Amino acid sequence: MTRxxxxxxxxxFLRPQHFQQLERSTEMLVEARTAGALAHGxxxxxxxxxPEALKIGRIAIKSAHxxxxxxTPFVIPEEYPAPPPLELPNEVRDAIVYLALPSQRAGMPEYALDDGPQAMLVRYIASDAKIDDAVLGMQDSADTKLGRLNLRFLVEGEPREAFCSMGVVxxxxxxxxxxxxxxxxxxxxSLECRAQPALQEFLVEARNLVRHRADALAARLGQSAQKGVGEVQEFLTLQVTNRFxxxxxxxxxxxxxxxxxxxTVLLQLxxxxxxxxxxxxxxxxDHAPYRHDDLRGSFEPVMADIRELLTEVxxxxxxxxxxQERAKGLxxxxxPDLELLRTAMFVLVVNAQMSSETLRQRLPTQLKIGPPDKIKEMVMLQLPGIAPQPLPMAPPRLPYYAGFTYFELDRRSDFWKQLEATRLMALHIAGDFPGLQIEMWALRP
Structure with a gap:
């Protein structure tokens, strides 16, 4: 059919065909100019x-735009009547119900003057209406035939080749x-997320997940003990969540x-x-391309991805x-985590009112580390325990404090395996270390 x-x-000599062709060419112009402006329009x-129709075995539309x-646009019921309610046979199950409109086809009529059996495949059914004159002072009205969309329901499995259709439920x-x-x-x-509660729920859920992760990261990074940590991953993660x-x-x-x-936004997140x-x-x-006729199949994998990424511990x-200081020097x-004992690098961060070199030499000889129930025996018998090894510089993932000295605990000690039973560790420092400050950190691999 030419347009x-x-x-x-x-x-x-004017004929109805002239105005029908004018409509076709105008429709083509609008479609061609707007097609590139919005994909999936x-x-x-x-x-x-x-909901009342569902109770009696029918599917009916109360309102649809x-x-x-x-x-072809539609506004139900303001401009066009709703399609006749669909009476569902008892044997139908697990099927999509479509809203269908006969397609434009070359050589086939588009309008019918009455709603008879022969009008099944026409796009418009005529209805009588009185149209008022829009000019001020003109009170006349004219009897006019208007075309309403010949909409209907079709159930999955019924032939739809002659129809333009889209799923409803x-x-x-x-x-x-x-x-x-x-x-x-x-x-x-859908053209709008608000038309489908599930889409709006995806949006709200993603926002809440992002906000919860941002709050957790901000609280963690706001702790004074964490300031200056060389590891920037959490700051970058917070930057992403603060943006989204x-x-x-x-x-x-x-x-x-x-x-x-x-x-698109959820994919980026x-x-x-x-x-x-x-x-x-x-x-x-990798996610499948966006499928406008399968929104659940498009969104669910991405949302599952976001849930997993944003709810990771x-x-x-x-x-x-x-x-905790239990007694002088003890x-x-x-x-907190047994896995830390098995895989992490343990570091002591120590400062005292003496030179770093003196602290580096004296502390390993006067520090005993081991299980709490063994610490007294280690001190009394001068057992070596878990040895601290001086580090030349602060590990990049730890806070840097001017004047502090860093020691790595030797995990090869026989006492190290004994720590796994209770996850408790005791440190005993003999001798005089004025102004002693000591911290312990575990660095994940």
Whole structure:
């Protein structure tokens, strides 16, 4: 069917076909100029299913606004009546119900003057209306025939080749009581996220996950003991979450938000967060391209990715082991994670009112480290215990304090395995170390 424009000339004998062709050429012009402005420019911007109809075995639309895949807009019930309710047979289950409109086809009529059996495949059915004159002072009205969209429901499995269609709901089953059960997880093609509660829930969930992770990171990095840590991963992660928190909050408040725009932002969030996940080898996962006619299949894998990335337990590379002074020169500490004892590097950070070189030489000879129940025996019998080895400089993942000296604990000691039973560690410092300050850190590999 050609859509070339009509050539108007003097003396032209007007026929209905001239105006029909004018409509076709105008529609083509609008479609061609807007096609590149928005990909996937079809779907529902509003959809309300009649809950009362479901109770009696029917599917009916109370209100629906949107655009069909061929670009035909619809506004139900304000401009067009809803399609006739669909009576579902008892044997139908696990099927998508489609909103369908006959397609434009060359050589086939588009309008019917009455709603008879022969009008099944025409796009518009005529209805009578009185149209008022829009000119001020003109009170006349004219009887006019207007075309309403010939919309109907089709169930998955019925022939749809002659129709332009898009999914409305997914049917689970029709119960013996006659009630229709719908699949709440189904997401119909949409122009706006607000038209589908599930899309809005994805957005809110992602924002809340980002906000929770940002709060946790900010609290951790705000602790004085963590300031100056060389490891920058948590700061970079906080930077990402701080960027996405207001962005997602803004999207949640937008009146119009296309699903693909939300999908793009969520993909970016998942990709950036993957940079901080060693389990992923710091690479983003491959996700299938956006599918406008399968929104659940598009969004769910990305959301699962985001949930996993943003709910991972935050394990800082540098873990401080708090030490409590039980008596003069006697300290104890509890290692919070058994895995630290098995894999981490343990470092003592020490300062006293003496030169660093003197501290480096004296401390290893007067410090005993081991299980609390063995520390007295180690001191009395002068057993070596877990030896501290002086480090030439501060490990880059630890806080740097001017004047402090760093020692690595020798994990090869026989006493080290005994620590795993209770995760308790005792330190005994003999001799005089005026102004002694001591911290213990575990560095994950």
């Amino acid at each position: 070339n424009r009509v050539i108007w000339s003097e003396g032209l 079809w779907g529902f911007s509003r959809l309300v299913i009649d 949107g655009v069909m895949p061929d670009g 997914r049917l689970v089953e029709k119960r013996s009581t006659g009630q229709v059960v719908l699949d709440d997880s189904y997401i119909a093609p 928190d207001p962005w997602l909050s803004h999207l949640a408040e937008r009146i119009t938000l296309h699903p693909e725009a939300l999908y 998942a990709g950036e967060m993957a940079s901080f996940s060693p389990n992923r080898k710091r690479r983003a996962r 935050i394990n800082p590379n540098a873990v401080k082991i708090p030490l 300290y104890t500490g509890t290692v």
